Amino acid sequence: MQDTEREAELLEAERRLQAAQRAGDVAQPPTRSRAIGRDSGVRLALCERGREDHVPPGVPTIELAPVGAAAGAAGAAGPVASAHVPVTVRHPAYVMYTSGSTGAPKGVVVPHEAILRLVPHSNFLRLGPDDVVAHLSNTAFDAATLEIWGALCAGATLVVVPREVALSPYRLGRFLAETGVSVMFTTNALLNAIVTHVPDAFARLRVLLVGGDQYALAQIRRMLAAGAPEHLVNAYGPTENTTFSAAHEVVPADLDRGVIPIGGPIDGGYLRVLDDRLTPVAPGGTGELYVGGQGLADGYVGDPGRTCAAFVADPFAVVPGQRLYRTGDLVRLRPDGDVVFLGRRDDQVKISGFRVELGEVERVLGDCPQVGDHAVLAVTDAEPVQLVAVSTGPADPAEVREFLRANLPTYMVPARCHRLPTLPVTPNGKVDRAALLAALGRDPDPEPPAPADPPRPAGPPGPDGAAISDGAADSAGASRAAGRTGSGDVSGGASGAAVPAGDPVAAGLADIWRDLLGVAEFGADSQFFALGGTSIKALHLVGAVHRRFGVDLRIVTVFRRPSFADLAREIADLVRTEQRGNGDGPGRP
Structure with a gap:
């Protein structure tokens, strides 16, 4: 298990041991980490002191010295002999x-x-020694494969983006300029948040790759108008085909048409758009996307059944034994051969770049005591998607969410938990999800929103697979669809002290909270994350504070001191410090 600062140890251990590695995510619950470790058959773990609870019992552990500690410091692992294994x-x-x-x-x-087919040279990206590649992604997210091995295989410079920088639009913009980053990948969720506040943040890049979830065309246009990277590439691909399967360089005609395709296959791979009979669809037709080639994974560890279901024989193979991976994505094949993403065939959604199966969240929800009948819904009418949990048992919604956050990664924990008398069903007895979403939207007295926790401080950057791991950007619409009325006390804490009147900092922060959280009333003791805040919304909060007051509120402050009163005091202190340094009057109105 490692944080982002431990990349050197991770790579050196893999080189010396010549073993397959599984990057652990210390931001997820230890119970999940141990289960994954057992499933993958891990034989040796590298972790820092205090992370041992993420390692399955009986697995040998090499304890890593603190970052920056001198060689031979107490607790550091001794030399590891190189293994000569073919x-x-x-x-x-x-x-x-x-x-x-x-x-x-x-x-x-x-x-x-599969990695060699991806980097360092492909038709969608060619890396060289002069490039500086940003390492922004969580190492448990497959975009890290492109970042780390792309840079190392090309002899390029790999720059690790600190968590604090990655979650601040203004600091990230400065960081990219100061370090001379030329190549970067980001999920669309993070891109949208950054462009909202610093539209020219990516102007100096040679190549900006975006993907992981649906793009927001308005934000793409805003970025290109403010300062376009030399090349903007829309990249698509499941983990089962090693990070990327298709790519398309965005051109003005895409913006004119209002559609950015996922493009054509990258080198060493191919795409097939097939109907339900595995027959190729004609240009202009719609079908399921199958991907194949040198990037295909071997399958799912220890699960031949799921492997056979997902990796199928290629009916048009030119080489015996060729396989295809069924993506489950519905696409349209354009006459020019490019592919346009339309949606999913199943209950899988993407949240900040991470794939989430509603069935997995529902299974964990069902393990919660006294939860009764239950369902997990995806609110998809805003970007990014939000999850909502609904149950009929006597379990308190706040306790239900605490159970979920103890057993699921942060990005899979529903933003809200509701308790209803019954769940609506269809004529065939299945949960009627459309009716349930409609009922929640009409609910005049919903359960208070469950706290949407910030990422666990010890964890590595996670969206979005990239630097963030949960939640939506600025969408009050998603909150209302999930059952929030937008008025009254929607969180524990709004009944405390009132927001100070006549205080320009408090008034400005209150405006920001209303815009971000979609709530009209709250008190001095109200908590940002209890009102539906998420890590992406925290990023927007930092950006909005910078625009309004001209100061840099640290993202870690939002996580550690999330009450309205604490944040208002912190911003006021920053404004006073800025004024003393500049000899100015009051902060920006």
């Missing part, structure tokens, strides 16, 4: 876990050959 391109390089529809995460086994 390794071919067909040996596994890593195992990466994604959400599973059956209720358990799936471990995707990726061979070395």
Whole structure:
């Protein structure tokens, strides 16, 4: 298990041991980490002191010295002898876990050959020694494969983006300029948040790759108008085909049409758009996207059944034994051969770049005591998606969410939990999800919103697979669809002291909270995350504070002191410090 600062140890250990690695995410619950460790058959763990609860019992552990400690410091692991084990391109390089529809995460086994097809040179990206590649992604997110191995295989410079920088639009913009980053990947969720506050943040990049979830065309236009990177590439691909399967460089004609395709296959791979009979669809037709080629994973670790269901024989193979991976994505094949993403065939959604199967969240919800009948819904009418949990049992919604956050990664924990007398059903006895969402939207007295926790402080950057791991951007619409009325005391704490009257900082912060959280009333003791705040919304909060007051509120302050009163005092202190330094009058109105 490692944080972002431990990349050197991770890479050196993999090189010396010549073993497949599985990057752990210390931001997820230890119970989940141990279950994944057992499932993947981990034989040795590298972790810092205090992280041992993430390691399955009986697995040998090498304790890493604190970052920056001198060699030979107490607690540091001794020299690890290089192992001389023959390794071919067909040996596994890593195992990466994604959400599973059956209720358990799936471990995707990726061979070395698949990485070599991705980097350092492909038709969508060519890296060289002069490039500076940003490492923004969580190492448990497959975009890290492109960042780390792309830079190392090309002899480029790899720059690790600190968590604090990644979650501040203004600091990230300065960081990219100061470090000379030329190549970067980000999820669309993070891109949208950054462009909202610093539209020219990516103007100096040679290549900006975006993907992970649906794009927001308005934000793309805003970024290009403010300062476009030299190349903007829309990248698409499941973990089962090693990070990316298709790519398309965005051109003005895409903006004119209002549609950005996912493009055509990257080198070493191919795309097939097939109907339900596995027959190719004609240009202009709609079908399911199947991907194949050198990037295909070997399958799911220890699960031949799911492997056979997802990795199928290619009916048009030119080489015996070729396989295809069924993505579950519905696409349209354009006459020019490019592919346009339309949606999903199942209950899988993407939240800040992470794949989430509603079935996995529902299984964990069902393990909660006294939860009764239950369902998990995806509110998809705003970007990004929000999850909502609904149950009929006597379990308190706040306790239900605490149970979920103890057993699921942060990005999979529903933003809200509701308790209803019954769940509506369809004529065939299944939960009527459309009716349930409509009922929640009409509910005049919903349960108070469950606290939407910030990422666990010890964890590595997670969206979005990138730097953030949960929640939506600025969408009051999603909150209302999830049952929030937008008025009254919607969180524990609004009944405390009133927001100070006549205080310009408090008044300005109150305006920001109303815009971000979609609530009309709250008190001095109200908590940002209890009102529906998320890590992406925290990023927007930092950006809005900078615009309004001209000061840099640290993202860690939002996580550690999330009450309205504490944040108002912190901003007031920053404004006074700024005024003393500049000899100015009051902060910006």
